[in-house]
Amino acid sequence: MNLTEDNILFLYEMADVIIAGLTTGSVYALMAVGMTLVYGVTKAFNFAYGDFFNMGGYFAWILIVGLGVQFGGYLTILAIVMPIMFVVGYGLEKLMVAPLRKRADWENKVMMLTLGLALFLTSLYSVVFGVRLKSLPPIVDGMVEVGQLAFTYQDIMIFVMSLGGILLFGWLLNNTRIGMAVQAVAQNPEGAKIVGIPQARIFAATFAISTVMVGFGGILLSQKWFINPMSGSTIMIKAWVVTAFGGMGSIRGGLYAAFIIGMLEAFVGWMFGMSYSIIALFILLLATLALRPQGLMGKGK
Amino acid sequence: MRLKHMAAIIGVSYGTLAILPVFVGDVRFIMNILIMCVIWAVVASCWDVMMGFAGIFSFGQVAFFVIGAYCSGILASSHHITPVVSILIAGLFTAGMGVLVGLPCLKLAGPYVALVTFGVHMALKPTLRGEIGIALGSGGSLGLLTIPPINIFGYQFSSTNIVPTFYLALLLSLACVLVIMFVIKSYWGIAFLALKDSQDFSMSLGVSAFKYKLMVFALTSFLTGIIGAFYGHFYGVLSPRMLDLDLFSTLMVMMLIGGLGLFPGSILGAFIVMAGSELMAPLGAYRAVTMGALVVILVLALPNGVMGLFLKRSASRVPTG
Secondary structure, three states, X not given: OOOOHHHHHHHHHHHHHHHHHHHHHHHHHHHHHHHHHHHHHXXXXXXXXXXXXXXXXXXXXXXXXXXXXXXXOHHHHHHHHHHHHHHHHHHHHHHHHHHHOOOOOHHHXXXXXXXXXXXXXXXXXXXXXXXXXXXXXXXXXOEEEEOOEEEEHHHHHHHHHHHHHHHHHHHHHHHOHHXXXXXXXXXXXXXXXXXXXXXXXXXXXXXXXHHHHHHHHHHHHXXXXXXXXXXXXXXXXXXXXXXXXXXXXXXXXXXXXXXXXXXXXXXXXXXXXXXXXXXXXXXXXXXXXXXOOXXXXXXXO | OOHHHHHHHHHHHHHHHHHOHHHHOOOHHHHHHHHHHHHHHHHHHXXXXXXXXXXXXXXXXXXXXXXXXXXXXXXXXXXXXXHHHHHHHHHHHHHHHHHHHHHHHHHOOOHHHHHHHHHHHHHHHHHXXXXXXXXXXXXXXXXXXXXXXXXXXXXXXXXXXXXXXXXXXXXXXXXXXXXXXXXXXXXXXXXHHHHHHOHHHHHHOOOOHHHHHHHHHXXXXXXXXXXXXXXXXXXXOEOHHHHOHHHHHHHHHHHHHHOOOOOHHHHHHHHHHHHHHHHOHHHOOHHHHHHHHHHHHHHHHOOXXXXXXXXXXXXXXXXXX
């Protein structure tokens, strides 16, 4: 091998880009799985999804910076914030989405309602927390060096924790009573009703689980980036593009799409600058939908 | 709703607005609000035709508005085209964009359409702010700052002579609204409704979904582009911040208050929301919070908006009506 210095530098740079793509991809996967689950099971589309991402970040910020919780680090934070997110999601579904279900065009009404909720939360965050960005301390400080490559522990933790979250979620879905009930409702709502699965409660639980997942993603990414009250719609659109690209309702499609899009974003950002990433995403999505209207792995009609 | 009733509601609401300058013509601030009222009335109505009548869940209306405004603004300020011509070009350009956006939407359903159209909305902001936009003359994140006012035969319609400008806006808006009304009541409108209610069945009867859905996109984006271009020339300043969620949800509140799919409703909605939003001005930063909460409450509590209440009353009075 006779690699010149430039070639080696280029390879290292590529490796950096790939690591960045994997890290963001793993968090996108977490969010896309949550979103695709809600859509697949309840057919409700949640526009305030990105604001729940920020909600997770803000709850963590309140605990760490506001209240100065030190004990147990992020494990304590997760143990406190995740149940709160669950309750918030459950309550919102019961209060706002469930009453709409009886109406004829409820799917559109849910979109409008959650869009209003998104505006409410976004502006509430900027009123309560101010428009300045908030930062969280990293989960673990420091980095490990392999040759000339440097991996921050933070990136590794994000990758491991979000993959862990997805695996845990997959295990819950396949091995617990509630997980199986969720799958049953997704496959055949009428049949599930007949065998006595409480549909309304499953809908609310699914909504709550997705809120927990996106909140978890919010905590993970907020300590890498920042918490920005206005970022809800950007996050939402990314999760949405990932979900649609993978096929709405398909969890495996969402996983593949998340990593493809995370990589795409990292490469486009590296070559052309970050502001082009959303345009690139959009072009990719349009091209995919033109060829496969149901997304990568979605079920056709 | 019958054509007669639609025309009556439009006539009364626009007539009332037309009289108002006699009393408040010298208060610039109120005249500004009135002009905004007639502008948003058109945008909200176009959106309503798209969502309520054609049942296409499009979130691109604000994007089309901004495209129209920027197109005409760039043509007039960088290429020195006289505003009346540039407004027409902007309308046609926006209609073209509408068809372009509409094409991929034909094959898609529900949330996918919303995603594609909202994606246009989201991608427009970085485009306008980035190098592409600057190359076209969008002025980057500052926006367009010096758009010349409309000038017809040497007479300038600017904010210095605001009463004639208001009447021009009123006429333009009325023309757009009348076009919408006649389209809804024509064969087209019935085709829209048929496609919304059951696409497969109406296609089997020979209604072309392809043709009519593209027509909806072309028509609504044309009108929205024209009124957006007018907005640009009246305001003189455009910024990519118009694409924030704020304006988007304000328009949605207008539609919801008016009643989705109950056509002249969104005009009333626009007037009510403009008045209400000025009343909420003392709330300051809490205004957006209130607006968001209002959307949630309206969707839950008032499914058919003001027109719904109105229709319910007239239905109980005349049972056969």
